[in-house]
Amino acid sequence: MKKIISLFIFGSVLFGVLCISVMTIVGNDDLLVETTKEDDRVMIEAYYHSNGTAAVKADGYHAIQYTYDDKGRKISDIYCGIDMQPVEISYGYCGFKREYDNRGRVIKIIYFDHDDNIVDNSKGYAEIRRSYDDDQNTRTDMYYSANGVQARAVSGEYGIMKQYDEKGNSVEERCLDKNGNFANNFEGRGITKKEYDAEGVLVREMYYTATGIPVSMGRMNYGKEYRDGKTFYLDKNGKRLIRFDNFFNAHQEVVFLAGIAFIIIALFAKERTKIIMIAAYLFFVCIMTLWYRGNAASGARLEVFWSYRQIFVNDDIRREIVNNIWLFIPLGALVYDRCAGRKVLLVPIITSAIIEILQYIMHIGYTEIDDIISNAIGGIIGYCLMDYIQSSAIINKISPPRLNKSN
Numbered sequence: 366m367k368k369i370i371s372l373f374i375f376g377s378v379l380f381g382v383l384c385i386s387v388m389t390i391v392g393n394d395d396l397l398v399e400t401t402k403e404d405d406r407v408m409i410e411a412y413y414h415s416n417g418t419a420a421v422k423a424d425g426y427h428a429i430q431y432t433y434d435d436k437g438r439k440i441s442d443i444y445c446g447i448d449m450q451p452v453e454i455s456y457g458y459c460g461f462k463r464e465y466d467n468r469g470r471v472i473k474i475i476y477f478d479h480d481d482n483i484v485d486n487s488k489g490y491a492e493i494r495r496s497y498d499d500d501q502n503t504r505t506d507m508y509y510s511a512n513g514v515q516a517r518a519v520s521g522e523y524g525i526m527k528q529y530d531e532k533g534n535s536v537e538e539r540c541l542d543k544n545g546n547f548a549n550n551f552e553g554r555g556i557t558k559k560e561y562d563a564e565g566v567l568v569r570e571m572y573y574t575a576t577g578i579p580v581s582m583g584r585m586n587y588g589k590e591y592r593d594g595k596t597f598y599l600d601k602n603g604k605r606l607i608r609f610d611n612f613f614n615a616h617q618e619v620v621f622l623a624g625i626a627f628i629i630i631a632l633f634a635k636e637r638t639k640i641i642m643i644a645a646y647l648f649f650v651c652i653m654t655l656w657y658r659g660n661a662a663s664g665a666r667l668e669v670f671w672s673y674r675q676i677f678v679n680d681d682i683r684r685e686i687v688n689n690i691w692l693f694i695p696l697g698a699l700v701y702d703r704c705a706g707r708k709v710l711l712v713p714i715i716t717s718a719i720i721e722i723l724q725y726i727m728h729i730g731y732t733e734i735d736d737i738i739s740n741a742i743g744g745i746i747g748y749c750l751m752d753y754i755q756s757s758a759i760i761n762k763i764s765p766p767r768l769n770k771s772n
Contacts, residue, residue: 396420406433409445419447421675423682424454438465451479457487471495483511490516503528507545515543521551534561540575547575552582567591571603627695628750636702643699647716650692654720655729665725665732672735689739690746693717697747701755713744 397413411428412420421427426444434440443460446452451459457476464473474493478484485491490508497504507524510516517523522540526547530536538557542548549555555575562568571588574580579587579601586606588599598606627646634642672682693713700712717740721732 396422407431408433409449421447424456425675426452426454436469438469439463453479455487458484470497485511485516487519489519501528502530505541505545507541517543518550522548532561532565534565535559536561549575549580553580554582555580569599569603571599624691624694624747628698628747628754631695631698631701631751632754639699639702643696643703646696646699650696650716651720653692655723655727667732667734669734669738672733673738686735686739689736690743693740693743694747694750697744697749698751699747700744701748701751710741710745713740717741 397415399411399413400408401411402408408431409428410431412422414420419427424444427447428445428449430443430445431439432441432443441460441462444452444454453459459477459479461474461476463471464475466472472495474495476484476486476491483491491511492509492513493506494509495504495506503526505524505526508516508518508522515523523543524541524545526539526541527535528537528539536559538559539547540550540555547555553574554572556573556577558571558573559567560569569588569590572580572582581587581601585600586598587601588603590597590599590605600606627642631639631642672686675682676686693716696713696716714737717737721736725732
């Protein structure tokens, strides 16, 4: 009976992973926007999936409540969850307010929390003070803290100057120091040049120092290209880099096929080959999780299962969960003959924990408990699949017997 229950639980988990994997391969559906106007001062913009269910955007909100003044100018944006209550989004605030000059231009943006108190956002500032140069078609934003003093963003600049084209697109952004002079931020980037398509959608950005020299944001990434909801990294000449993550972004189904292929190979590999495969695969995991990450602000999200609660309403989070699970399935299969019972849990958990800590220390990502959970699930699935296949009568006839774990 105990074996049947265990098999049922494993089958349910595997079925669930396969279902959300198929959802991820098929792709994201286009979110529908439903706009309702409560009165002349308040309008709500909510997002839904094509089947009518409520959707949560990647930043963590379902709807935005806009408030207008008597001149029809937007004075505040409040982010709301599915329950339509204010929710803190991934940037560390619940909304922001605008102030205007006598020409109707925004001159100040203030971020606030659930209680309408001014708050420093995750980028390092609570207030933006804006000025304009009509002759140069530029706009300058300088950052200030909740205490009203000049603030340095976590990326290193005290402000940015944007230049616009005739269509109103921001085609160049320059980092500024405390005195408003051109400077490099902590990443070494001083200028970001952007390109747009005919519809005004950003399709490419390239990075340069304050003096105009191409600069890498890490791992030879000199720019990004955005196509069909996917991100591709570029070299200094603006060409797509030949990298694993570029390939996987364009062909995500390969992630799942590769996981299956590794399990099949592990079935018939000899002991020495498996050791080499384990070392090679751990190296591959490090490349994907550490090397192919640009420098960024680090942090920690220690709330358990926060991402899993959004797995059916947030396509980006679902993709991340699926990738984290499938990334460790081959590892669980490869260590099958080397770990007994519950000890198999230690391999993905310890490996994942080390990666998460390194990402935090190296400022290349957030340390998340959910990532460790997803990696552990992947390792367990790989292990259990190997155990089931090795135990089947057919495989026993064609594959070499596994090692005796009691030895």
